[in-house]
Amino acid sequence: MPVQRSDALPIRNASDVVAVRQLVRTRAQEAGFNLVDQTRIVTAASELARNTLDYGGGGRATVQVLTETGRTGLRMLFEDEGPGIPDIELALRDGYTTGHGLGLGLGGARRLMNDLRIESQPGKGTRVDTVRWR
Amino acid sequence: MPPSQTSALAGVLQKDRAGVLQAWMQDQQAGSAARPDLMPASEVQDQASQLLDLLAAAVGSGEGRDGSSWQALRQFLASISTSRAAQGFSPVETAAFVLSVKQPLFTKLQQRAADPGQLPAELWAMTTLIDDLALQTTAVTLEARDRMIARQQEEMLELSTPVVKLWDGILALPMIGTLDSARTQVVMESLLQRIVQTGAEVAIIDITGVPTVDTLVAQHLIKTVTAARLMGADCIISGIRPQIAATIVHLGVDLTNVDTKATLADAFRLALRRTGHALGKSNGSERA
Numbered sequence A: 001m002p003v004q005r006s007d008a009l010p011i012r013n014a015s016d017v018v019a020v021r022q023l024v025r026t027r028a029q030e031a032g033f034n035l036v037d038q039t040r041i042v043t044a045a046s047e048l049a050r051n052t053l054d055y056g057g058g059g060r061a062t063v064q065v066l067t068e069t070g071r072t073g074l075r076m077l078f079e080d081e082g083p084g085i086p087d088i089e090l091a092l093r094d095g096y097t098t099g100h101g102l103g104l105g106l107g108g109a110r111r112l113m114n115d116l117r118i119e120s121q122p123g124k125g126t127r128v129d130t131v132r133w134r
Numbered sequence B: 001m002p003p004s005q006t007s008a009l010a011g012v013l014q015k016d017r018a019g020v021l022q023a024w025m026q027d028q029q030a031g032s033a034a035r036p037d038l039m040p041a042s043e044v045q046d047q048a049s050q051l052l053d054l055l056a057a058a059v060g061s062g063e064g065r066d067g068s069s070w071q072a073l074r075q076f077l078a079s080i081s082t083s084r085a086a087q088g089f090s091p092v093e094t095a096a097f098v099l100s101v102k103q104p105l106f107t108k109l110q111q112r113a114a115d116p117g118q119l120p121a122e123l124w125a126m127t128t129l130i131d132d133l134a135l136q137t138t139a140v141t142l143e144a145r146d147r148m149i150a151r152q153q154e155e156m157l158e159l160s161t162p163v164v165k166l167w168d169g170i171l172a173l174p175m176i177g178t179l180d181s182a183r184t185q186v187v188m189e190s191l192l193q194r195i196v197q198t199g200a201e202v203a204i205i206d207i208t209g210v211p212t213v214d215t216l217v218a219q220h221l222i223k224t225v226t227a228a229r230l231m232g233a234d235c236i237i238s239g240i241r242p243q244i245a246a247t248i249v250h251l252g253v254d255l256t257n258v259d260t261k262a263t264l265a266d267a268f269r270l271a272l273r274r275t276g277h278a279l280g281k282s283n284g285s286e287r288a
């Protein structure tokens, strides 16, 4: 899948989360997503970036614009070297939180995107790979 | 750096201190870094003299860079950087002040060179050391600037969340920008405070200017609404644009217990009804 463009940003604090959102919004606009889709993608980015910060202890986001025959996609990758997610199914369940959140971020992000994959190893870290097609 | 390379410098600082200081001050006055409008020459000389003492102590101590004599030197540099910045010196001028000691040190090292073969290494060691000290003054100034920006941001947080009274018993809070947690906290508190002060019955939170509503923002909104309710006020959330409404649904956030309206005007109309005020135009029929 040809990658048109790829940018990586660190996630170390709350302003980095804002920067990730802004980058994702710009790329989604450039890739021609409509306003509703832009909003979906940016909101998913916000959820995943904040999880990376709050639970992963910080990490980085990679944002890519993909082109395939006849379609364009926006791919986001969130990686951290934090404690990992012991039970991914449980973490995806609505209302499940080990913090003080609503427990809707991961499941919500999966609904907002087309494809969302989580790889996680306890003690090693977490990688969330997600894409939305136009 | 091996001690042999700065031992010549240590010697110069010890034996030629007065000469170095005098030449340094002359260069200062000739150079552009001197700002008699900001600092009298006597004070510049004071700083220069202290700096030379601390430098001599550090270089002569044989300690590593984390030794106490180096720390004292760094602390002094930090303090003059801060005070100079407050007096109106630019970071460049403060760095130039430190850098201008190079020329006199250079001359003295040359004069005292016992072994010409060693001279380049000695000069190099001196130069990198002074560069390092000058860089430190810049780093301190930048840090101070960062702190100032952070402070101004905090002040803006408080400014940018005005609670306005729309009508008897009706408050409105137009929120603009990113609702990071620090800001939301301020917003929430100022709204609750005003509810208590004014005894308002309805508070409208308008989020037209909030670009992203994610689970964190939603949670803050729900908490605010709940707290307001405990103080006896109903909240209406307005300005939920269609794309945001759709996203909230996908996220699975439940706002069914919260009154929401598309526009501030709609919310205001509802608030007027709630508080028993009628809009004149339709002659009270709105209340039906």
Ligand SMILES: Nc1ncnc2c1ncn2[C@@H]1O[C@H](COP(=O)(O)OP(=O)(O)OP(=O)(O)O)[C@@H](O)[C@H]1O
Pocket: A047, A051, A052, A055, A056, A080, A082, A083, A084, A085, A091, A092, A096, A097, A098, A099, A100, A101, A102, A103, A104, A105, A106, A107, A126, B215, B216
């Ligand atoms: N990168 C991560 N590293 C470790 N644990 C994670 C990570 N991301 C999510 N989790 C775990 O998954 C749980 C669910 O995440 P989710 O985003 O759905 O909810 P939340 O962040 O707790 O609350 P909300 O997102 O609604 O504010 C988290 O509470 C946390 O335990």
Ligand SMILES: [Mg+2]
Pocket: A047, A050, A051, A101, A104, A105, A106
């Ligand atoms: Mg989350």
